Amino acid sequence: MTLLTASDLRLTFGPTTALDGASLTVRAGEVLALMGPSGSGKSTLLHCLAGILAPESGRVEFEGRDLAAMSDAERSALRRTTFGFVFQFGQLVPELTCLENVALPLRLNGARRREARAAAAGWLERLEVADVADKRPGQVSGGQGQRVAVARALVTGPRVVFADEPTGALDSLNGERVMQLFTAAARETGAAVVLVTHEARVAAYSDREAIVRDGRVREQAFVR
Numbered sequence: 504m505t506l507l508t509a510s511d512l513r514l515t516f517g518p519t520t521a522l523d524g525a526s527l528t529v530r531a532g533e534v535l536a537l538m539g540p541s542g543s544g545k546s547t548l549l550h551c552l553a554g555i556l557a558p559e560s561g562r563v564e565f566e567g568r569d570l571a572a573m574s575d576a577e578r579s580a581l582r583r584t585t586f587g588f589v590f591q592f593g594q595l596v597p598e599l600t601c602l603e604n605v606a607l608p609l610r611l612n613g614a615r616r617r618e619a620r621a622a623a624a625g626w627l628e629r630l631e632v633a634d635v636a637d638k639r640p641g642q643v644s645g646g647q648g649q650r651v652a653v654a655r656a657l658v659t660g661p662r663v664v665f666a667d668e669p670t671g672a673l674d675s676l677n678g679e680r681v682m683q684l685f686t687a688a689a690r691e692t693g694a695a696v697v698l699v700t701h702e703a704r705v706a707a708y709s710d711r712e713a714i715v716r717d718g719r720v721r722e723q724a725f726v727r
C-alpha cells in the first residue's frame with residue numbers, strides 16, 4: 504500500500520536547482536534509503552516528503568491528500584501525530600532529561616504526564632538506554648543520544664519516520680547498533696522509514712534503495 508507519493512518535484516534555492524523533477528513513492532511499513540552524491544537533493548526531497556519544505560511545482564500526497572492543500576495547522580498536526588523525525592545530531596532538548604525528551608511528543612499530543620513518562624520509559628528500555636533516563640542529553644554519548652532520539656521519534660506510533668543521516672555522527676559500531684534497533688523497532692510498530700544516508704552499510708538495513716542524482720530519483724532497487 505502506498506503511503507506517500509512525490510510527483511515531479513521541483514525546487515530551487517537561488518541559482519541552485521535542488522530538485523529537478525523528483526518522483527518517489529513510500530509504501531506502508533517499508534524501510535527506504537535515499538542514497539546519492541553530496542548535494543544531489545536527498546535532504547531536500549526528504550523535507551518535501553515530510554511537509555517541511557514546499558516544492559515550487561509538483562505535489563506530495565500522504566494517503567492521497569495533497570500536503571499543499573492542507574492548512575498549516577493540518578500539516579503541523581500531521582507532523583506531530585503521524586510523522587516522526589530523527590536527524591544526525593538527535594536535536595534533543597538540552598534542558599530536559601532523556602526520559603522527558605521522549606515523553607515530550609506525547610505531552611504535546613495531550614497525554615497525561617504519568618502515562619507519557621511510562622510510555623517513554625518503555626521506549627528507552629526497548630532502545631537499550633533505560634540507564635540514561637534521568638540524564639540530560641549533554642551527559643550521554645552520541646550513540647545513546649541517537650537511541651533516545653529514535654525512541655522519541657517512535658513513541659507516538661507514527662506511520663512514517665524521516666531520518667536524515669541518523670548515524671552520521673557515530674562510529675561504525677555504534678551506527679550499526681542504532682540502525683539495528685531503529686529498523687527492528689520500526690518494523691515491529693509497522694512504521695515506514697525514509698532514511699537519507701551516503702553509507703552503504705546503513706542502507707543495507709533498508710528494504711529498498713532510491714538513488715538521487717541531480718535532483719531526480721534515477722534508480723530504485725529492492726535490497727531484500
Ligand SMILES: Nc1ncnc2c1ncn2[C@@H]1O[C@H](COP(=O)(O)OP(=O)(O)OP(=O)(O)O)[C@@H](O)[C@H]1O
Nearest residue numbers: 516519520521540541542543544545546547548701
Ligand atoms: N536552504 C538552502 N539554501 C541554499 N541552497 C540549498 C539549501 N538547501 C539545499 N541547498 C542546495 O541544494 C542542493 C541539494 O541539497 P541537499 O541538501 O538536498 O543535498 P543532499 O543530497 O542531501 O546533500 P548531502 O549528502 O551533502 O547532505 C545543494 O546544492 C545544496 O547546496
